[in-house]
Amino acid sequence: MPRDFTPKVITANALLEGDVVYLTEAGIWTRHLAEAEILTDEADAELRLLDAQAQANTVVGVYLADMTPTDNGPEPTHFREDFRRTGPSNYNHGKQAERA
């Protein structure tokens, strides 16, 4: 029996700015987690990861991050990914500032 696959998104940091980025369904990188493609099939996720890793001139440190699908898009299952999509808690810097 195949093991359960936790849904994931592909994430990385932008090469030039270091910003956290996510891969969209269209295969482009976005700064917004809500726009990320959520991958529910393990084999598909692995293939998409290989494609993403090939974009080494755009991004750094590509990996799959666990998410929960919601009506508002992917939601992180771990606090680390939550911090990555928000920014630091001591200043209004990072993504939280960009959204404001």
Next chain:
Amino acid sequence: MYSYNEFDSAFIAERNAQFRAQVERRIDGSLTEDEFKPLRLMNGLYLQLHAYMLRVAIPYGTLNSRQMRTLAMIAERWDKGYGHFTTRQNIQYNWPELRDVPDILDALAEVEMHAIQTSGNTIRNVTADHFAGAAADEIADPRPVAELIRQWSTDHPEFQFLPRKFKVAVTGSPNDRAVTAAHDIGLRIVERDGEIGYQVLVGGGLGRTPMIGKVLAEFLPEADLLPYIEATVAVWNLLGRRDNKYKSRIKITVHEHGIEDIRARVDATFALIKPTFSGVDQTMLDGIRAQFAAPTFRSGPVHHYTAAYADNPGFRAFADTNLAAHKKPDYAIVTISLKAHGATPGDATADQMRLMADLAERYGHDELRISHEQNVILPHVHKSDLPALYTALREAGLGTANIGLISDIIACPGMDYCALATARSIPIAQEIALRFDELKLEHEIGEIKIKISGCINACGHHHVGHIGILGLDRAGVESYQITLGGDHREDARVGDRTGPGFAAEELLPAIERIVYAYLAERNGPEETFLATYQRLGMAPFKAALYDEAASYAAE
């Protein structure tokens, strides 16, 4: 302070030019990230959680006003208007963009600073007592020898690919303010029969396996120091474990081989290499020493100081906590707190950096220091200038009178910034500082050191905190483990773990219970938290933390 010679300037310029070309090649795709990563790390550039981070060395924590102003300019021009001073006397910029880093390094070079060897498996920035050259209890200024070690270790061809990073700290005072026992090599300047020498500690370190350094040499003559250190690092370079990252530090090598075996190997290597040191190192040291000549101290009445101390309670609180004894009785060492209640420990804005530079120029012989406790020091201030200095600091939000008190917390960047962290540190420090300020208990509690790390790498020195806090990830939730009784001074010891950890929302009440237990159990205000712990042990504090029947509360 040390000024670059022509060789230094040319070396830094060449390294910066190399790195500029490497960045260009990474951006145009000529270099892969695997090829580029070791090159950027050699220049202090990390990729962290939200952005790149540039770590800049402040050798032995010493800088002048011009350098501080450049740090401020960089913060404003290429970052988000602030910098973070670390426990290793570095400054970290949290938001630089890759293409700007070569320009930042060039700006640093203009004021004789760089980011070389602030990362990687090499000898890192040499740290020293932040009161160096000023402290009343000092045997000798540790900075000249720290500078000699910096020059010897920078780009040393034998030591660029060590088993892991290697940290050296130097103190010139018997009261150890440089945490020498928690370094790979700790050097303590000592005096024997009128001769200056070094007690050499080896194999100290915190992190996953905290260890207190062991004495490798009880008294090493000055002339033997550099070849002896070279022999020590060379022995570890050969013996050190490269098969397991967690066993690669010299503390594990010393533990596995035993200090006697390591000493025998170091002595044998030292005997071989000593003749190759023709004495040029001592000639260089003499030249360096001349550059660390004390400023021309002035003499004059101090009645401004005594009058302000008598009349102004705010100044009195500041003087009681933030001043330390200077070797000249008319002078004081001033510690400027970067721990205003609720602030991020170690952070300074560009405006604050510029103000501190101005004040150092006006009142402090143009000298500043960065402490491992993440504060800024003006080492030489005439007492008559202290009231005016305090007023200027207070107006800029830098007059917090809390040095050594419960809100003077060391906190690493934690998961708010660091890619290695497993939990946050900064909000914990902010919460504790704000709470005890609200309770108005800080001065009543007296001297206490809280140190917080966001992961087991222990950048926040939690093992040697009187109260140590370690942030961990427990099944996807931030959890905090408490240790008690750690000490970072000359008789350093690692704290004892209290028991199960606490969730983030449970932690502040737990710290409060520890503090109330101390206030209830101490033999009067003169007995510090650490002394009370050493007298009573863990029992009353463990009961306060975990036994619901034990209740300590505010009187």
